[in-house]
Amino acid sequence: MIEVAGAGKDYILNGRAVTAFDGVDLEVRRGEILSVVGPSGCGKSSLLKAIAGLEPLSRGEIRFEGRRLDGPDPRIGVVFQEARLLPWLTVRENAALAARFAAHRRPGAAGEVDDLLRRVGLEAFGDAYPSQVSGGMAQRAALARTLLQRPTAILFDEPFASLDALRRMELQIWLVRMLKEEGTAALFVTHDLDEALIMGDRIAVMTPRPGRIHRIYDAPPKDRRALEQPETLAASREFWELKQSILADLRATGGLGEAMADAHVEP
Numbered sequence: 001m002i003e004v005a006g007a008g009k010d011y012i013l014n015g016r017a018v019t020a021f022d023g024v025d026l027e028v029r030r031g032e033i034l035s036v037v038g039p040s041g042c043g044k045s046s047l048l049k050a051i052a053g054l055e056p057l058s059r060g061e062i063r064f065e066g067r068r069l070d071g072p073d074p075r076i077g078v079v080f081q082e083a084r085l086l087p088w089l090t091v092r093e094n095a096a097l098a099a100r101f102a103a104h105r106r107p108g109a110a111g112e113v114d115d116l117l118r119r120v121g122l123e124a125f126g127d128a129y130p131s132q133v134s135g136g137m138a139q140r141a142a143l144a145r146t147l148l149q150r151p152t153a154i155l156f157d158e159p160f161a162s163l164d165a166l167r168r169m170e171l172q173i174w175l176v177r178m179l180k181e182e183g184t185a186a187l188f189v190t191h192d193l194d195e196a197l198i199m200g201d202r203i204a205v206m207t208p209r210p211g212r213i214h215r216i217y218d219a220p221p222k223d224r225r226a227l228e229q230p231e232t233l234a235a236s237r238e239f240w241e242l243k244q245s246i247l248a249d250l251r252a253t254g255g256l257g258e259a260m261a262d263a264h265v266e267p
């Protein structure tokens with residue numbers, strides 16, 4: 001559905017060219033969640049911004065449903081690390097703003113705001129301001145806003161990075177179910193290998209900068225029980241072995257930093 005072919009991105013930083021990523025070929029299939037992991041600075045966010053149409057590529061192209069993309073497309077939603085809600089609007093008003101933008105395509109969007117707030121578990125907080133809700137709630141409000149556009153695909157850039165571990169696990173499972181229910185495809189960028197494995201149907205591993213796709217793995221299939229009890233998923237042999245393979249890749253390509261040094265402890 002989303003095809004990235006021969007993609008590269010150079011920035012000019014203090015008069016010097018920096019290649020963020022290069023030679024990237026990638027496909028996000030219809031309805032699938034593709035996790036992307038890789039060391040800091042390997043161009044994950046840059047790649048995501050290019051697909052979102054927020055930054056032009058230096059080389060290569062991006063196609064969406066067979067057509068070349070040359071800018072933001074309303075069928076592709078984006079969720080960043082911070083919720084980026086407007087502080088002077090309530091949770092409901094923030095979500096409704098997206099409905100207003102979507103209105104020319106879907107006149108019924110405004111009527112869906114409350115239904116979506118309910119689905120993200122924020123029905124009692126529609127009148128609260130962003131400063132009055134927790135980080136996890138703000139992130140769910142941001143997600144409701146994105147879902148109101150009815151995107152066919154959503155790009156996530158470390159959406160749970162600012163949340164504590166429990167909140168994070170709860171939202172991961174909630175999000176996988178939500179995306180699967182809606183049949184929405186996703187590209188999910190994360191630093192966290194467990195998260196990549198819990199979320200992804202496949203996991204792409206990138207090399208250090210200039211980031212390239214080193215390898216793509218199929219994740220172990222997740223049945224209903226696994227999604228209800230992610231801790232059993234994380235403790236399974238298959239999960240652990242896949243994590244070791246990804247760690248070995250990161251190590252072999254020089255991308256294993258301090259942050260991942262404790263990830264090889266056997267469950």
Ligand SMILES: Nc1ncnc2c1ncn2[C@@H]1O[C@H](COP(=O)(O)OP(=O)(O)OP(=O)(O)O)[C@@H](O)[C@H]1O
Nearest residue numbers: 011012013018020039040041042043044045046047
């Ligand atoms: N707007 C910009 N101008 C100049 N250089 C940039 C810009 N955005 C990113 N870069 C550079 O591109 C490289 C890749 O950055 P990017 O943010 O894509 O990495 P990342 O993989 O998302 O890292 P992290 O995991 O830390 O979020 C870095 O060297 C960064 O300095």
Ligand SMILES: [Mg+2]
Nearest residue numbers: 044045046157
């Ligand atoms: Mg980033």
